[in-house]
Amino acid sequence: MGKRAQKVGRKSSRRIHQLVLIAILVAVFALAATAAVSLRAEGKQEPKPAAKTTDAHGNPGYRANALMPINAQSGQVRPLTQEEAQRLANGLKQLVDQSTDGLQQVRHADGSVSMDLQGRFQSIAVAKRDDDGTLVQSCVDNREAAAAFFEIDPQLVGVNKNASPATTANNAAVKGEDR
Amino acid sequence: MRNIILARLSLTLLTALFVCSLSSSAFGAATIVIQNADAAGIGFNDTTPVAPVGGNPGTTLGQQRLNAFQFAANIWGATLNTTTPITVRATWEPLTCDATSAVLGSAGAASIWRDFSGATFNGTWYSAALANALTGVDLQTGTQEINARFNINLGKTGCGESFPFYLGFDTNHGSGTDLVTVLIHELSHGLGFQTFTSASSGTWNSGFPSIYDRFLFDNTTGKTWAQASMTDAERQASATGVNKLAWNGSRVTSDLQSILATPQLKVNSPAGIAGNYSVGTAGFGAPLSSPGVTANVAQASPADGCSALTNGAAMSGKIALIDRGACTFVVKVKNAQNAGAVGVVIVNNTSGVVQMGGSDSTITISALSISDTDGLTIKSQLGAPVNATLLVNTAAPSGVDTSGRALLFSPSSFQSGSSVSHWDTTAFPNQLMEPNINGDLTHSVVPVWDLTWSLFQDIGWRGNKLGDSQFFVRQHYLDFLNRFPDASGLAFWNNQIVECGIDQPCIELRQINVSAAFFLSIEFQETGYLVYRFYKSAYGNIPGAPVPVRFGEFLPDTQQIGQGVVVGVGNWQAQLEANKQAFALAFVTRSRFTNAFPTSSNPAAFVDALFARSGVTPSASERNAAIAEFGSATNTADTAARARALRLVAENSQLKSLEFNKAFVLMQYFGYLRRNPNDPPEPGLDFAGFNFWLGKLNQFNGNFVNAEMVKAFIVSGEFRQRFGQ
Numbered sequence: 037m038g039k040r041a042q043k044v045g046r047k048s049s050r051r052i053h054q055l056v057l058i059a060i061l062v063a064v065f066a067l068a069a070t071a072a073v074s075l076r077a078e079g080k081q082e083p084k085p086a087a088k089t090t091d092a093h094g095n096p097g098y099r100a101n102a103l104m105p106i107n108a109q110s111g112q113v114r115p116l117t118q119e120e121a122q123r124l125a126n127g128l129k130q131l132v133d134q135s136t137d138g139l140q141q142v143r144h145a146d147g148s149v150s151m152d153l154q155g156r157f158q159s160i161a162v163a164k165r166d167d168d169g170t171l172v173q174s175c176v177d178n179r180e181a182a183a184a185f186f187e188i189d190p191q192l193v194g195v196n197k198n199a200s201p202a203t204t205a206n207n208a209a210v211k212g213e214d215r
Numbered sequence: 216m217r218n219i220i221l222a223r224l225s226l227t228l229l230t231a232l233f234v235c236s237l238s239s240s241a242f243g244a245a246t247i248v249i250q251n252a253d254a255a256g257i258g259f260n261d262t263t264p265v266a267p268v269g270g271n272p273g274t275t276l277g278q279q280r281l282n283a284f285q286f287a288a289n290i291w292g293a294t295l296n297t298t299t300p301i302t303v304r305a306t307w308e309p310l311t312c313d314a315t316s317a318v319l320g321s322a323g324a325a326s327i328w329r330d331f332s333g334a335t336f337n338g339t340w341y342s343a344a345l346a347n348a349l350t351g352v353d354l355q356t357g358t359q360e361i362n363a364r365f366n367i368n369l370g371k372t373g374c375g376e377s378f379p380f381y382l383g384f385d386t387n388h389g390s391g392t393d394l395v396t397v398l399i400h401e402l403s404h405g406l407g408f409q410t411f412t413s414a415s416s417g418t419w420n421s422g423f424p425s426i427y428d429r430f431l432f433d434n435t436t437g438k439t440w441a442q443a444s445m446t447d448a449e450r451q452a453s454a455t456g457v458n459k460l461a462w463n464g465s466r467v468t469s470d471l472q473s474i475l476a477t478p479q480l481k482v483n484s485p486a487g488i489a490g491n492y493s494v495g496t497a498g499f500g501a502p503l504s505s506p507g508v509t510a511n512v513a514q515a516s517p518a519d520g521c522s523a524l525t526n527g528a529a530m531s532g533k534i535a536l537i538d539r540g541a542c543t544f545v546v547k548v549k550n551a552q553n554a555g556a557v558g559v560v561i562v563n564n565t566s567g568v569v570q571m572g573g574s575d576s577t578i579t580i581s582a583l584s585i586s587d588t589d590g591l592t593i594k595s596q597l598g599a600p601v602n603a604t605l606l607v608n609t610a611a612p613s614g615v616d617t618s619g620r621a622l623l624f625s626p627s628s629f630q631s632g633s634s635v636s637h638w639d640t641t642a643f644p645n646q647l648m649e650p651n652i653n654g655d656l657t658h659s660v661v662p663v664w665d666l667t668w669s670l671f672q673d674i675g676w677r678g679n680k681l682g683d684s685q686f687f688v689r690q691h692y693l694d695f696l697n698r699f700p701d702a703s704g705l706a707f708w709n710n711q712i713v714e715c716g717i718d719q720p721c722i723e724l725r726q727i728n729v730s731a732a733f734f735l736s737i738e739f740q741e742t743g744y745l746v747y748r749f750y751k752s753a754y755g756n757i758p759g760a761p762v763p764v765r766f767g768e769f770l771p772d773t774q775q776i777g778q779g780v781v782v783g784v785g786n787w788q789a790q791l792e793a794n795k796q797a798f799a800l801a802f803v804t805r806s807r808f809t810n811a812f813p814t815s816s817n818p819a820a821f822v823d824a825l826f827a828r829s830g831v832t833p834s835a836s837e838r839n840a841a842i843a844e845f846g847s848a849t850n851t852a853d854t855a856a857r858a859r860a861l862r863l864v865a866e867n868s869q870l871k872s873l874e875f876n877k878a879f880v881l882m883q884y885f886g887y888l889r890r891n892p893n894d895p896p897e898p899g900l901d902f903a904g905f906n907f908w909l910g911k912l913n914q915f916n917g918n919f920v921n922a923e924m925v926k927a928f929i930v931s932g933e934f935r936q937r938f939g940q
Binding site (some may be wrong): 126147149150151158160162163165172175176179180 | 310312313317318319322323324325326327332340346350355377390392397400404409411415420572634636637
């Protein structure tokens with residue numbers, strides 16, 4: 037045993053004060069540790085991670101139909117009108133731009149070269165309610181993918197007719213349905 | 216007086232010496248600044264009063280938005296290592312949307328750089344944040360590295376009305392959109408999880424590849440996107456070639472082994488249909504596990520499971536087979552659970568499997584889906600017992616190519632989320648950087664949960680996994696309790712840190728307290744600390760050392776006593792008692808012990824020697840109790856009695872108190888540094904450091920916070936270097 041520890045061991049009255057403090061600390065943490073390092077002690081309700089009201093591991097699928105605009109006749113989420121699709125496309129075109137047209141490379145004194153992307157090459161988080169009310173969230177970085185997500189004509193967002201065809205098959209990348 | 220001053224000066228210098236020898240970095244490794252670029256009263260400056268939500272303490276809408284941004288930024292700030300602050304220029308703007316669809320926001324690098332000092336490859340574009348980190352200076356002061364724009368109207372009438380942003384930190388977003396998760400995802404793109412080459416045309420940006428392209432590997436042509444021999448057409452083709460495009464970075468390829476797995480339905484019998492079946496997973500209920508849930512399969516009645524099952528007796532303890540359709544998945548699974556089923560297999564009504572969404576926090580069993588044809592196969596055998604297992608196969612990573620490389624999302628034609636800057640959607644469990652921002656994502660960005668940090672390391676980022684609070688907690692389970700964390704325990708301790716939100720002093724204090732809690736836990740006190748006391752009782756301190764046990768002895772013994780013990784789970788007390796008895800018996804039969812304590816000595820001498828070595832003066836009753844273990848014997852040949860007597864001494868309450876601080880300090884070295892106090896790289900290769908910290912702990916009456924002992928160890932370079940740079 038170390039010299040100091042022997043000394044401390046002899047000074048029992050001082051030690052009692054130390055032990056009281058230690059005991060408080062130990063009690064606080066041991067209680068927490070006992071109960072929570074390994075939770076599920078019977079009858080104990082421990083703080084848990086926020087209850088997930090959505091998915092546990094696979095899906096963006098959850099429903100909240102109350103505010104959804106629906107077609108009065110069919111009761112379904114209606115497809116976008118041409119005007120709405122065009123408006124959506126106009127907004128997307130500005131956001132999803134991987135063109136390098138007009139971007140300037142600047143050479144610096146140390147030999148490095150930079151390029152201000154002018155807001156291009158951004159990744160865009162998008163979301164929508166599907167026909168069955170499922171909320172789908174995704175991230176797109178090109179016009180074809182953006183058009184496919186919103187199920188609008190790729191040409192509306194400036195995709196050349198001859199470019200790789202964008203599927204309009206709904207959400208092949210989507211992970212989740214709830215029925 | 217002079218002596219007092221000198222003594223204080225000496226103590227100060229000593230403190231500095233030992234703190235310096237342990238510390239080389241603080242908790243946070245990078246500063247990410249959210250630059251509020253909104254006009255007065257708008258976006259971040261919106262003064263609309265709101266109630267604090269999910270750990271976000273802001274009381275105005277603008278403040279909550281800013282807090283959420285900073286919280287997301289801090290997750291990366293705690294993990295990345297760069298001396299150059301990263302500025303995110305952020306605004307809230309009206310972005311395109313309608314009632315049921317919306318752009319949530321966007322983010323990305325503000326500028327790109329090549330051929331700078333420190334670049335790992337010349338002629339290669341890097342995002343500004345990574346370029347600054349690699350070169351060590353701000354290449355362009357006064358400008359942001361990342362741009363971020365988010366939709367100010369989301370949740371308002373006519374703009375994604377039913378999925379407003381959730382601004383809490385706790386992922387409890389309900390039917391809303393978890394802003395923090397979206398931000399972490401999009402900021403990750405801005406930090407470097409993106410190519411600047413056009414996936415649509417395959418054309419490099421201005422004639423140069425991106426650092427990301429150096430790891431984009433077409434497993435058909437055998438070329439990376441950065442190779443000049445790869446044509447634009449080949450790049451374009453690989454961007455739309457199913458399972459063609461993989462990440463060949465070594466860190467990702469290595470780390471995915473501990474992250475990705477394959478969910479499976481394994482039919483065990485009858486032999487005719489035995490084997491593994493492809494499945495879809497459920498976004499609710501208990502996560503799949505390994506070795507999983509095994510039971511016989513029973514067809515639910517009604518077959519669609521949409522109402523209370525009428526064959527409850529047949530369902531109890533079984534895996535319920537239920538047809539898809541007519542109601543939601545959660546209704547079916549809940550009905551099966553109510554009938555006593557231990558798992559559910561949903562049979563699809565079309566080919567292929569379905570990923571099952573929905574939520575019900577009361578569902579506690581696991582569920583999978585299988586294809587209609589596989590369902591028919593199983594149903595055809597239900598005349599006799601069909602035994603199956605719902606599991607996750609950790610030996611078979613999902614979302615990888617045949618060479619074990621992580622796949623990027625490259626469907627045959629551009630789809631929603633198509634981007635070579637995302638992982639493939641077949642990855643399981645869901646990854647942060649898949650194209651779909653899935654509702655089950657946590658805020659962890661490092662292994663063993665997520666591959667984002669691994670990819671960042673491949674492209675050149677340096678940092679430390681310890682910055683991720685969930686990883687920090689998990690490592691304590693491994694280092695102190697020698698086991699993997701139970702899910703609820705991990706969540707509890709992680710939440711102790713996460714609930715500090717963006718309050719950095721709170722985070723630092725909680726990290727210290729959480730860390731110390733593992734030493735103070737009953738589970739450790741009854742395993743690791745008991746091993747310490749066995750050695751102390753049997754042998755006293757190691758000659759010339761202030762401690763009784765070395766790390767090489769301590770670790771296997773602690774693992775032995777702790778085997779199968781999870782305090783609070785099952786009959787852990789019985790398991791612990793059995794382990795203690797077995798350990799004590801094995802301990803006294805070791806040659807070191809039998810040499811130290813010949814069986815010819817009488818019981819009283821044996822017991823007195825143990826107490827003497829422990830440093831405890833026993834009461835008469837304590838001494839007599841230990842001696843009585845030998846009954847009327849006049850020698851100590853009875854091995855079981857030797858074990859019991861030794862254990863009585865080791866579990867003596869005086870000994871526990873006497874050695875508590877010393878054991879606490881020793882476990883700092885064993886737990887965090889995985890070495891003895893006098894092992895390299897300890898300066899002097901002696902116990903000066905150990906004695907210093909013991910002195911401080913004693914000086915502060917065992918208050919480890921005021922003594923700054925735990926803090927010194929968890930911020931020490933030696934500890935942190937175990938997990939990064």
